[in-house]
Amino acid sequence: MESNAVLLESKSSPINLLNEMHQLRLLGHLCDVTFSVEYQGVRAEFVAHKAVLAATSKFFKEVFLNEKGMDGPRTNVFLNEVQVADFASFLEFVYTARVEVEEDRVQRMLEIAEKLKCLDLSETCFQLKKQMLESVLLELQNFSESQNSEEESATQPSVLLESKAAAVAGADQADCPLDPPDSPADRPSSGASPEVPATKSKEKM
Numbered sequence: 001m002e003s004n005a006v007l008l009e010s011k012s013s014p015i016n017l018l019n020e021m022h023q024l025r026l027l028g029h030l031c032d033v034t035f036s037v038e039y040q041g042v043r044a045e046f047v048a049h050k051a052v053l054a055a056t057s058k059f060f061k062e063v064f065l066n067e068k069g070m071d072g073p074r075t076n077v078f079l080n081e082v083q084v085a086d087f088a089s090f091l092e093f094v095y096t097a098r099v100e101v102e103e104d105r106v107q108r109m110l111e112i113a114e115k116l117k118c119l120d121l122s123e124t125c126f127q128l129k130k131q132m133l134e135s136v137l138l139e140l141q142n143f144s145e146s147q148n149s150e151e152e153s154a155t156q157p158s159v160l161l162e163s164k165a166a167a168v169a170g171a172d173q174a175d176c177p178l179d180p181p182d183s184p185a186d187r188p189s190s191g192a193s194p195e196v197p198a199t200k201s202k203e204k205m
Contacts, residue, residue: 018095018096018097019096021049021052021095022095022096024049025047025048025049025052025091025095028047030049031047031048031049031074032049032050032073032074032075033047033048033049033050033053033064033074033075033076033077034046034047034074034075034076034077035047035048035077035078035079035087036076036077036078036079037079037080037082037083037084037087038078038079038080038084039080039081039082039083039084040083042083042084043084044084044087044088046087046088046091047074048091048094048095050064050075052094052095053094056094056118056120057094057116057117057118058117058118058119059115059116059117059118060077060116063077081115082112082115083108085105086105086108086109086112087112089101089105089109090109090112090113090116090118090121093118093120093121093124094118094121097120103132106125106128106129106132107125107129109121109125110122110125110126110129113125
């Protein structure tokens with residue numbers, strides 16, 4: 001009787017693998033590629049592993065698969081269109097899947113990700129830029145709403161005063177009702193208006 005197959009899967013193995021490769025790179029162990037990065041007079045060298053770079057960057061995958069193998073045990077790659085700090089951040093992201101950069105460098109990291117065809121870094125930068133844009137839009141919306149509420153609160157007192165004045169005038173009229181026009185109090189004591197005799201003459205006719 002055959003037994004059922006079971007799955008042995010480690011959740012921590014990918015993280016442990018990245019951490020171990022990162023430590024090997026920092027110590028310079030088993031590294032087989034050296035990057036010479038120079039930009040506007042600033043130059044630095046970095047060592048790394050071809051397999052890691054080829055697995056995360058289509059650009060380096062093409063470079064390493066097409067090399068002649070004439071450079072000896074370690075390949076030298078020269079980069080002059082990438083800033084030193086940006087390439088250091090790129091390597092840290094490749095080996096750890098995370099890196100901390102300033103907000104104004106996010107666009108540059110997106111550009112280097114597109115140059116080196118690193119899809120994971122490109123997607124991460126794109127998502128972060130989207131969140132930053134949404135945050136700015138939310139702040140602007142909150143600011144405009146607060147401005148509108150301030151303007152409304154500034155106009156409310158005059159409206160209240162007008163309504164109060166109207167209420168007071170209405171109360172005065174209610175307290176002092178006008179006498180009906182036909183009452184004797186409204187008729188002048190001498191010299192009646194010209195309209196009154198005319199109406200009486202019509203009634204007689």
